[in-house]
Every structure is written in C-alpha cells, then in structure tokens.
Amino acid sequence: MSKKKDKNTEVQILEAAKTVFQSKGMDGARMQEIADTAGINKAMLHYYFRSKQLLFEAVFKNAFSLLAPQLNAILNDDSSLSVKITNFTVDYNTFMLKHPYLPNFIIQELNRNENFIEKLKETTGFPTLDKFRLKVNEEITKGRIIPIDADQLFVNILALNIFPFIGKPLIKAFANQDEKSYKTFVDQRKTAVVDFIINSIKKH
Amino acid sequence: MSKKKDKNTEVQILEAAKTVFQSKGMDGARMQEIADTAGINKAMLHYYFRSKQLLFEAVFKNAFSLLAPQLNAILNDDSSLSVKITNFTVDYNTFMLKHPYLPNFIIQELNRNENFIEKLKETTGFPTLDKFRLKVNEEITKGRIIPIDADQLFVNILALNIFPFIGKPLIKAFANQDEKSYKTFVDQRKTAVVDFIINSIKKH
DNA sequence: ATAAGGTTTAACCAGTTGGTTAACAAATAT
DNA sequence: ATATTTGTTAACCAACTGGTTAAACCTTAT
Structure with a gap:
C-alpha cells in the first residue's frame, strides 16, 4: 500500500515551522497552524521538540x-x-x-x-x-x-x-x-x- | 489635594503603547502591560481607542x-x-x-x-x-x-x-x-x- | 444641591493558546 | 506469538487575552 511513506515526521515539522515562523514571527506563530501546515497532530510538535521555544530555536x-x-x-x-x-x-x-x-x-x-x-x-x-x-x-x-x-x-x-x-x-x-x-x-x-x-x- | 492632575489620559496611553509596541511588536504586546505602563485600568485603553488594532495604528x-x-x-x-x-x-x-x-x-x-x-x-x-x-x-x-x-x-x-x-x-x-x-x-x-x-x- | 455628562474601576467573559494525557496503533525485539 | 518500545491521535486543561459591563466617581452646568 503506497501509504505515502512520508518523509521523517521531524523534517515535516521543521519545514512547516519554518514557513509559519518566518512569515508570522515567534509571537505571531501558532502551534496549531504549524501542525496543520505539516498535516499532523499538534501533540507531535511537543513530542519531537518539547516546546514552542525549542522548535523556534531549531528553525x-x-x-x-x-x-x-x-x-x-x-x-x-x-x-x-x-x-x-x-x-x-x-x-x-x-x-x-x-x-x-x-x-x-x-x-x-x-x-x-x-x-x-x-x-x-x-x-x-x-x-x-x-x-x-x-x-x-x-x-x-x-x-x-x-x-x-x-x-x-x-x-x-x-x-x-x-x-x-x-x-x-x-x-x-x-x-x-x-x-x-x-x-x-x-x-x-x-x-x-x-x-x-x-x-x-x-x-x- | 495635589492629585497629580495628570497629563491627558489619552496621551499617557499613547506613550505607554509606544513603549510597549515598539519593543514587543504588535503580536508580542499585551494590553495589560500597556495599561500597567500607563498606570491606569485596562478598560481605559478600550474607552479611548476601542481596540488593540486601532491603538496600534495610532502609535x-x-x-x-x-x-x-x-x-x-x-x-x-x-x-x-x-x-x-x-x-x-x-x-x-x-x-x-x-x-x-x-x-x-x-x-x-x-x-x-x-x-x-x-x-x-x-x-x-x-x-x-x-x-x-x-x-x-x-x-x-x-x-x-x-x-x-x-x-x-x-x-x-x-x-x-x-x-x-x-x-x-x-x-x-x-x-x-x-x-x-x-x-x-x-x-x-x-x-x-x-x-x-x-x-x-x-x-x- | 443636584442632575447630567464624561471618566475610571473591579469584576467578569468567551475564545484562544501552549501544553498534557491516556488510550491506541505500528514497528521492533524477544 | 507476544511483550516492549516508538509514534500518533483526540480530548482535555489551566492560563492567558482582548474586550465588556455595571456600578462608582468626578466635574460642571443648572
């Protein structure tokens, strides 16, 4: 089943976070929007990066x-x-x-x-x-x-x-x-x- | 009673808003912080400027x-x-x-x-x-x-x-x-x- | 003095936010 | 096969946010 065997979830998150953070900035960005952009559940963001701050720093x-x-x-x-x-x-x-x-x-x-x-x-x-x-x-x-x-x-x-x-x-x-x-x-x-x-x- | 007969409240608000908006930006600024900086009640901000957006635009x-x-x-x-x-x-x-x-x-x-x-x-x-x-x-x-x-x-x-x-x-x-x-x-x-x-x- | 108007406040409110949790699914090890 | 670890989700939560409200407080005109 070609189950879209996605790229690493972590990479997807980083790409989505990059898009959202770069256009909205740290304060304007919303974790939910990053999750939606990445097409995954919001809890995943915290699973991989623990907090908004750490995700931001990675980006x-x-x-x-x-x-x-x-x-x-x-x-x-x-x-x-x-x-x-x-x-x-x-x-x-x-x-x-x-x-x-x-x-x-x-x-x-x-x-x-x-x-x-x-x-x-x-x-x-x-x-x-x-x-x-x-x-x-x-x-x-x-x-x-x-x-x-x-x-x-x-x-x-x-x-x-x-x-x-x-x-x-x-x-x-x-x-x-x-x-x-x-x-x-x-x-x-x-x-x-x-x-x-x-x-x-x-x-x- | 020298009741500090303050400057126009509106001016005080604008000055406080300037300080907070300029250092935190629109998204990072908090209405409560602006009120605290101006030393007045938060409701005053809305009384004089109706919304955060309008206050921001004034600044x-x-x-x-x-x-x-x-x-x-x-x-x-x-x-x-x-x-x-x-x-x-x-x-x-x-x-x-x-x-x-x-x-x-x-x-x-x-x-x-x-x-x-x-x-x-x-x-x-x-x-x-x-x-x-x-x-x-x-x-x-x-x-x-x-x-x-x-x-x-x-x-x-x-x-x-x-x-x-x-x-x-x-x-x-x-x-x-x-x-x-x-x-x-x-x-x-x-x-x-x-x-x-x-x-x-x-x-x- | 007092009625009327604008000004100020504390308390409140509904929506949003970052973050958690418990249960579930998939992969991996035994 | 089955236990264990890893990945994923929906539902939930407490804190926060912009904004409202009703009552109190001044100032001023009458």
Missing part, C-alpha cells in the same frame, strides 16, 4: 546556518577585495530572491531577543572579521584602494545587500513599484551595488 | 510621521546633492540614536502587514521621489556626478543609514562590539557614510 539556527557560509566566503577566502564584493553581492542577491522571508526573520528575532546571538556565537563557523580587516588594510597599504575603516566597509556591504529585502514595503511605496518592478529593481542591484561599492573605494 | 502613524519629514527634506529641498546627503545622514543618525527602536518597529510592522503602507500613502506628506530623480539626472547631465540610477542611489542612501540600527545585534556580534563601542561605531558613520556615498558618485 532559527537552521535559517542562520544558511547565511553564515556566504558571509564566511567573503570574509575568509583569498581572492581580491573586488572579487569578494562581486561574488558576495551576486550570490547573496540570488539566494535571497529564493528565500525572501529569511533576512527579515533573522533580523527581527535577533532584535526581539538580544542574548539570542550569544548562543549563535558559540556555534562553529560563526563569521569573524579578522581576515577581512587584514585584507582591507593590506590593499590600503599597497595603495589599491583609498583609506577606509574595514568594519565600516563591511557594514556598508551588508547594508547595501540586505536592506532592499528587509525594506521591501518601503521601497515599493517610495518608488511606486509593483511586485514585478520591485523584482527587476532588486535584480539590477546585483551589478549596481558592486559598481557603487567598487567606485567608492577605488583610487582614481 | 504606528505617529512613529511614521516622525520619519517622513526627514525624508522629504532630502527629497524635496533645493540644495545640492552632496548637501542633501550630508544633511540627511547627520540628521537621521542623530535622530535615531535618540529613538533606537523606531526603525526596527516600522520595518517590522510594514513587513507583517503588507497593505498597511497603502493607508500611509494616502497621508499628506508621504515622500515621493519625483524631485529627487530630477535633481540626480540634472547633476548627471551637467557632468557633476557619474551616471547612476536615481532610485538605486536613493535606496543606497537609505540602506547605509537605516541598516546599522536594524542590524545592531548582527553588527555587534560580527565586530565584537559592546554597547559603548557600537555607539562609537554608529557615531563615526555620520561622516563615514557621507564620504562613502559622495566618493562613489563623484567624478574624479
């Missing part, structure tokens, strides 16, 4: 672990600064167009629970700026780019790439964009942001 | 109306582009250091309720990009700045200024900042961001 860590590698790529590989920036911008934008709720979800929940990020810092693979700082200062010393604080540059790169996804409703309203023109706009940023950053740090 | 519109004038300043005054950028960056950062919850609150709630911004657009004084676009294109034509899409430039300016406040927990974690060094970092952005933007659009 959150999962989401964060999707972003960390992309950050580590720009922070720790050995390519030139402009290649790093280009790769990160293109990769990040491409990725986010497929996971539009992710950035807002992470930012929102980190702000809701300030000491949440402390737990994440203990995770292996949590990004550090050390190597990026060295690289930036090296390129400054070699006269390839203008003097700039590495941390400020890093935040600028993050800001220019992340904000359009978090501020989507604002941008659509200000620029009078519908869903289609917003997507075009974001797509064009893959090159526009790279040009903007490179231009702002290069020596002319 | 939200109030918050948004603090930001609109700053945006309109950069978008509609007649100063040069670099002056606009400088003024906006300095003003915005100064203002946000005093209202740290504001940007996250607005962004978060706009994302939670997509059609919320439609109501705001009907408000008088809702920022438009028309004049800013003309200004940018004019400076491009006159050869004062490099060619750049005005909308992209506008979003870049917003991103560089707003993100550090929304992404505070991330930035603190990545750059290993405590509260004090974070504030120093943000303060330095008042000039760092201006330099960054000006440099990226000026002809060399």
